[in-house]
Amino acid sequence: MKKLLNIIGIMSLAVAANAQSNAHIGRWYIGVNGMIGGVWEKMSMRTTGLNYTNAIYNRVPESTSFDNKTSYGGSLQIGFFFDKRREWGIATGVMYATHDGDLSLNNWAVQYQSTDFQNATYRQMITAQGPVKESLKTTNIAIPVVVKYRTQLSKVVGIMIDAGITYSVQTKVDYTGSGTFNYEAAYKYAQTGDGYTTVYDNSPVPDRSDWLITEDQYNRTKGDGGQVAYFNSFKAQGYNVGLNESAGASGTFNYKNGTIGVIFQPQVTFRLSNHIGLQVGGYYMYQNFSNSSDNWNTRLTDKIGTYNSVLNNTIKNQQVSYGGTLGISFMF
DSSP states (O other), X not given: OHHHHHHXXXXXXXXXXXXXXXXXXXXXXXXXXXXXXXXXXXXXXXXXXXXXXXXEEXXXXXXXXXXXXXXXXEEEEEEEEOXXXXXXXXXXXXXXXXXXXXXXXXXXXEEEEEEOTTSOEEEEEEEESSOEEEEEEEEEEEEEEEEEEEEESSSSEEEEEEEEEEEEEEEEEEXXXXXXEEEEEEEEEEEETTEEEEEOOOSSSOOTTSEEEOHHHHHHHTOSSOHHHHHHHHHHHTOSOEEEEEEEEEEEEEOOSOOEEEEEEEEEEEESSSSEEEEEEEEEEEEEEEOOGGGGGOOSOOSTTOOOOGGGGEEEEEEEEEEEEEEEEEEO
């Protein structure tokens, strides 16, 4: 029992020492933190074929993969500790974070109804020759609102914990994307009176009577290795056909503003004086960004050489950011 009373006495003295220690720390807090870590992302996307007229979908489902790289950023906070012991407070400020990543769209192909340069209806067939790749740089500016808790473990060392929400002011993605595509065509003719007109052949397998400008058809009928020149001759006449045609673009994609996220940030503090301290720790942040439906009408590619970002088909993007922090704080 005597030992227990001694332990309780020591703990009471420690608490008293902490209270006395906190009393010398200012109620107002300004903190500047640098952040570095990683990002996990999960994108939910629409099938890109929905943007094409009377589309016939690819037999192999398209899929996306994402490879994230290092995330880094920083934050500026101002807060106030309101309780008697100056342990509990509230803070807000601004947070900036950016990270790079690579997005790949695999197994992409579409066949759909289109109109050519002579206003003739036909079946356009576009097939990606390998993954469509985009290099992305995501930048997020947010306002955090957090509850802060701090306490001193000794005269020098303490802990500070933030927990709260973030409000996204701007989330933009600078992208550079490219792919290689085969553009092919199928023309079906239907008799109308004394003549013929073109109609859309929406059968999974084109009709035998169709005029096919496809690589497979050329190899079946000629097979002499001259398919590129063959396609180029029709392209020169105005037909939207070509083999291994490159398409790409750079631009900026914006998610909707106003996303509410959560943040948790524990840190160890080192008091240099009653007014200045260093802090090192970690952070965890979750955000769920959504896309504007206005972007969903954008086609990945239709005319040879045209390109729009795969991101236009994003429904939502869940992001988890995590890593380490290093900063300095000022108390007054």
